[in-house]
Amino acid sequence: MSKNGLSLLLFGIITSIVNGPVTAHDDAPDVPSMSARYRLEVTDEECRTRQGPEWWLIRESSRVVTAIPALDQAEVWTRDADTGEVTLERLFHAQRRVIEYTPGELRTRNAEPDWHALGSVLDPDSLKTLEATGTGEWRGRPVTMYRGTIGGERIEVDWLSVERLPLRVDRSTRRSRSVLTLLALDPSTQRASDEVQRVTPLYIRLDSADFGDMESDPFVQAVEALDGRNRRWAHGGGHVHAHAAH
Amino acid sequence: MKHPIVRKTCALAVAFAVTGTSFVPAAFAAQPATGGPESVQDWWTGGQNFIRQGKQLYANTRRAKNVILFIGDGMGVSTVSAARIFDGQNQGKKGEEHMLSFETFPYVALSKTYSWDQQTSDSAPTMTAMVTGYKGREGQLSVNHTTTRGECDAAVIASKSLPTILEQAAAAGKSTGVVSTARITHATPAATYAHTSVRDWEADNNIRAFEAAYGLPAGSCTVKDIAAQLIDVSPAVRASLKVAMGGGRSYFYPNSVFDPENTSSRGVRTDGRHLPNEWVSTRGGASSAKYVWNKADFDAVNPASTEHLLGLFERSHMQYEADRNNGPTGEPSLTAMTEKSIQMLKKNSNGFFLHVEAGRIDHAHHAGNAKRALIDTVEFAKAIKKAYEMTDPNDTLILVSADHSHVFTIAGYPARGNPILGLVKEVPNVDGDPVENAVDSLGLPYTTLGYANGPGWRGSLPTNSAVRPTLTEAQTTAVDFLQEATVPLGSETHAGEDVAIYASGPKAYLVRGVMEQNWIYHVMKEAFGF
Known part of the structure; x- marks a missing residue:
């Protein structure tokens, strides 16, 4: 379990982007399967810039995988085609453990994701609150540029409109700046999936509902401490909003 | 000042209303804002029924099938x-x-x-x-x-x-x-x-x-x-x-x-x-x-x-x-x-x-x-x-x-019938006054139910000056609401009482x-x- 500050920062930024309000998006178009590699750079108020590890997104119609290969960790979100219910598996390869979150547990933790935001890094609806300032292209793919302010942050998004993924997300306040940049894009998801989802039968599978009975387990303690620092799970109402990245 | 006792009596007559044979301050004469459906007799009857049922108990010494x-x-x-x-x-x-x-x-x-x-x-x-x-x-x-x-x-x-x-x-x-x-x-x-x-x-x-x-x-x-x-x-x-x-x-x-x-x-x-x-x-x-x-x-x-x-x-x-x-x-x-x-x-x-x-x-x-x-x-x-x-x-x-x-605790002084998942509303100090949310020392409402520890902690971070959230009844009665917890833990814990x-x-x-x-x-x- 890494306690690397930048990794936590990266995690916090990504979750703060992804964990928007739950919205149905039933009318959202199907998005193409894709694997994408990103890197995050964070500049603090003393102008020190730190580069985070690569962050991967693997997107298929009923599955979204996010991974930080340098930490040997991944998250696998799966949506049931019939019920639409979403489950989460968090993979910790170094510890050979998998944590499962059932739909009911995700509901209880107020952590049901916006599926389309999950597969697009950020909520596509949030783009509507920004101003489209221009167009361009990246490796032959059309790009739309958005600019604006959300929650006191200045946001710049270069958006791959066909792939429905950001090419770049630049978020800044007076005190800090973070830039998430796309490094590579691949229509094939197989290779990346194989690399981050290499779970063997000897992995121990934990139901997150059992954490309360596992407080003395060092692994559970570490995960809960990490989640606590990142304020991973939102509260149901009356939440004092805070993200580790800010 | 010649008849101070009489004048005092007149003042009392203004402040008191007659209720039956007793005098009650007018400010306390209104109907209580909260309370149960029981009559006075109901409490006595309930107690007597309990005693009667108890007297009918016998030790069933049979073997259980x-x-x-x-x-x-x-x-x-x-x-x-x-x-x-x-x-x-x-x-x-x-x-x-x-x-x-x-x-x-x-x-x-x-x-x-x-x-x-x-x-x-x-x-x-x-x-x-x-x-x-x-x-x-x-x-x-x-x-x-x-x-x-x-x-x-x-x-x-x-x-x-x-x-x-x-x-x-x-x-x-x-x-x-x-x-x-x-x-x-x-x-x-x-x-x-x-x-x-x-x-x-x-x-x-x-x-x-x-x-x-x-x-x-x-x-x-x-x-x-x-x-x-x-x-x-x-x-x-x-x-x-x-x-x-x-x-x-x-x-x-x-x-x-x-x-x-x-x-x-x-x-x-x-x-x-x-x-x-x-x-x-x-x-x-x-x-x-x-x-x-x-x-x-x-x-x-x-x-x-x-x-x-x-x-x-x-x-x-x-x-x-x-x-x-x-x-x-x-x-x-x-x-x-x-x-x-x-x-x-x-x-x-x-x-x-x-x-x-x-x-x-x-x-x-x-x-x-x-x-x-x-x-x-x-x-x-x-x-x-x-x-x-x-x-x-x-x-x-x-x-x-x-x-x-x-x-898991049931806290505060909520009035009779207050929604158990809701915010604490106390019996008003003056009958007839509306029931209002009780507030903590910060002036914020709080729920009846809470936990001594667990994921419901909402304390402040260095970047956020808020200490507690401003809760509403709609939030606290929702099925996904996490009651506030005093000590931040990923999972709320067991307790040791009987x-x-x-x-x-x-x-x-x-x-x-x-x-x-x-x-x-x-x-x-x-x-x-x-």
């Missing part, structure tokens, strides 16, 4: 009180005067839940105490407290094993059953039929992982996993165990077999055993034994023609009652499972032992989510009511208790005073006459 042990996992006294109010308010009452089904049982005691090595226990040693008569160690199931942590030699475990009330009932020719909304391999139900030094060894892959983690040769641990123990029970238990229902399906399937419901998932067993198939094949085949995994198949089971029923309705724990899909592809309620179990077990004229656990009260509390915990508690009370109605209180001992409590025991039926009078938790077993043993 049947014993049913209901455990609300984590159902501390505060959970019972809150669930009582919640259920009553859902029925249109004020709530506080309401009674859950088992609260009308004639005998009640307190149970001390510490284990041999824990002041505040987990479910493994507490259930071990209740079904074996001995207090045990943290995380261990139905083995004595001299058992080494991680002991995985089957012979050693056998030598340390403690016979359970279920095994003894089986040996006496009674039918037996185990029902839970948690995994059927989870600590509480598992303690009735399994013996192990590690409660987490629910499937063989966990034992293989243990070997790998500690550098033991693969396969060197000979103790069986809990799911396998449910199938590979002694001949007496195999014949006796008519019903096993709950969650935990993935622990019974080999990792080569896809789950029938969640088709993207597979079982976790590495030994290739398909335990549901074995359940059927080793218990007379499909003509007498059945395995079901959804509500439609469960509903189709005919208790009269089914001898052995295994129901595994989720890969892991069953759904919270609040989330349960009641359709054909969903899962049965705890009440329905209890009813079906008793229908099957009653076929044995020698009687039966049944354990029923509401396993998810505990999980909802761990999540800091009171509403789901209360909904599961109310469903638990319904299951007990059904069992009571289906059995004869003269020959069936029903015990209701909890394995441990939670740090829990209650409620008893009805033969030898129920032995449940009295403050009891050690393991004495519950001795009451059941005495009732059965073993």
Whole structure:
């Protein structure tokens, strides 16, 4: 379990982007399967810039995988085609453990994701609150540029409109700046999936509902401490909003 | 100033209103803003009825034909009180005067839940105490407290094993059953039929992982996993165990077999055993034994023609009652499972032992989510009511208790009938004044229900000056609301105070005073006459 500050920062930024309000998006178009590699750079108020590890997104119609290969960790979100219910598996390869979150547990933790935001890094609806300032292209793919302010942050998004993924997300306040940049894009998801989802039968599978009975387990303690620092799970109402990245 | 007394009297006449024969300050003469429906006489009548019923009690010294042990996992006294109010308010009452089904049982005691090595226990040693008569160690199931942590030699475990009330009932020719909304391999139900030094060894892959983690040769641990123990029970238990229902399906399937419901998932067993198939094949085949995994198949089971029923309705724990899909592809309620179990077990004229656990009260509390915990508690009370109605209180001992409590509190001075999940609204200082939210020293409202620790903590970070949130009634009564917690923890914790025991039926009078938790077993043993 890494306690690397930048990794936590990266995690916090990504979750703060992804964990928007739950919205149905039933009318959202199907998005193409894709694997994408990103890197995050964070500049603090003393102008020190730190580069985070690569962050991967693997997107298929009923599955979204996010991974930080340098930490040997991944998250696998799966949506049931019939019920639409979403489950989460968090993979910790170094510890050979998998944590499962059932739909009911995700509901209880107020952590049901916006599926389309999950597969697009950020909520596509949030783009509507920004101003489209221009167009361009990246490796032959059309790009739309958005600019604006959300929650006191200045946001710049270069958006791959066909792939429905950001090419770049630049978020800044007076005190800090973070830039998430796309490094590579691949229509094939197989290779990346194989690399981050290499779970063997000897992995121990934990139901997150059992954490309360596992407080003395060092692994559970570490995960809960990490989640606590990142304020991973939102509260149901009356939440004092805070993200580790800010 | 010549007649000061008269002038003072006049002033009083302005300030007081006449109510009957007494003088009451006008400011206090309005109707109370809150209060119950009772007349003055009702309080007296209720008390006298209670005394009359008590005088009619007699010690039922008969042997029990049947014993049913209901455990609300984590159902501390505060959970019972809150669930009582919640259920009553859902029925249109004020709530506080309401009674859950088992609260009308004639005998009640307190149970001390510490284990041999824990002041505040987990479910493994507490259930071990209740079904074996001995207090045990943290995380261990139905083995004595001299058992080494991680002991995985089957012979050693056998030598340390403690016979359970279920095994003894089986040996006496009674039918037996185990029902839970948690995994059927989870600590509480598992303690009735399994013996192990590690409660987490629910499937063989966990034992293989243990070997790998500690550098033991693969396969060197000979103790069986809990799911396998449910199938590979002694001949007496195999014949006796008519019903096993709950969650935990993935622990019974080999990792080569896809789950029938969640088709993207597979079982976790590495030994290739398909335990549901074995359940059927080793218990007379499909003509007498059945395995079901959804509500439609469960509903189709005919208790009269089914001898052995295994129901595994989720890969892991069953759904919270609040989330349960009641359709054909969903899962049965705890009440329905209890009813079906008793229908099957009653076929044995020698009687039966049944354990029923509401396993998810505990999980909802761990999540800091009171509403789901209360909904599961109310469903638990319904299951007990059904069992009571289906059995004869003269020959069936029903015990209701909890394995441990939670740090769950009912706080403040809410007025009578205040929504139990809502914000605290106190009785106004002046009758006739509107009921308003009570506020803390910061001027912010707060909820009646809360936790001493857990994920509901909302304290400030250095970047945020807010100390507490501004809550609204709509937020706090939502099913997903997490009550505030004082100490930030990823999971809310168990609590160490006593829990209650409620008893009805033969030898129920032995449940009295403050009891050690393991004495519950001795009451059941005495009732059965073993």
